[in-house]
Amino acid sequence: MTRSEDGGTRVLGLIAEHADSIRAALTEEQYRLLLTRLNTLAHIPPDDLRAMRRAFQGVRHCLVPLPYAHPVRKALDSVRLVGVAPVSGLAVLRTRDLLVQLMPPSRPDTTAIIAAAERRLRQAPALSAADVRDRYGGSAPPPELIRFADADLGDRYPEFQFRPGGGAPYEVVLEVNRVLLADADPWGAADWWLSGNTWLGGGPPAALLGIRPDRELVGAAVALVEGD
Template structure:
């Protein structure tokens, strides 16, 4: 590991600290609680256990994916390679300092009219109903498909996941969604697909079929595995 790699990990944590208030405003209560839990895991990791530190930092990075694309921290995620290499003890020390701030009382974020703007943006993307998804899949949709729960319209499956002309799910979408843990965090996975990605130089959902499948898988691996 060189000094630049370690500096990248610490830089991410510095950015989180600098933008704590706007991070809280941008994430809903569940997403914010997940971020705090991932930071706690990093702070509690043994500094000399590189693999544990790296995976804990991967968790922090993944918890930040639901941030809006124009948020300063979210905009840096794709260009920072903080979780790709063992980040060293500096990341653990940085996380411990951050926890002093994140454990302070913070007002509960309440989206206007009970709606979440970030999730509303994702729900505006073309999608299939649960019945339409079942018809496309010939039965129950596989758990790897992103399923977004809309309190007004029921379950919605973003349409980009399916091949054109009434086809079945894209194989590469299922592979990427497994890496993104779409069955556990569908909103985070959807945000990845619909947000700009500096590695791919575009939005993954829009690049589906235009880039080789391995490029999409590789970009997801950088985020999900970091190895």
């Protein structure tokens, strides 16, 4: 078993061991989203390494709000997700048992949980697809930008990604979005930017653009994904 598999399996075991303190430390929305992310991980075929990596990254996102001293929060820093699956096939099966332990008697509607999280992220100021194309002289914007599809309004791009006054995107935003796989998981990437981040002092990374050094923002994203 690789170091990543060891670490991922250990994190899942610690979640089970410290379930009560995790529940107490997270908000209702954060906890329900954690259950949803675990449910996603539990139903991924063990041979789909990319999907497993993304799903485990989603679980990590949900655990970042835990206090630094929490055993699960400490364990996150030891898990690398580069090149190999973060958990073994056996651990995926154990995740299903873990869900039985963590789920309340009335199983939450995962579709409703995801929809609520997406509604929160959509409330952030955003630019239309036309606005963004104008900033690129009519050309298509880079795929690294976080883009939300909207059936009524068309594609929307969270405004924090762009420099004030009609400017281009921050280069560090594009770099971090590549790390966070924003093209495949725009909601997860947006949640990272717009939620409190203990690695960066507790505030949302989006509020630190142009304030904290770019290398610190990239380092926080890499630390989440790679566990360094």
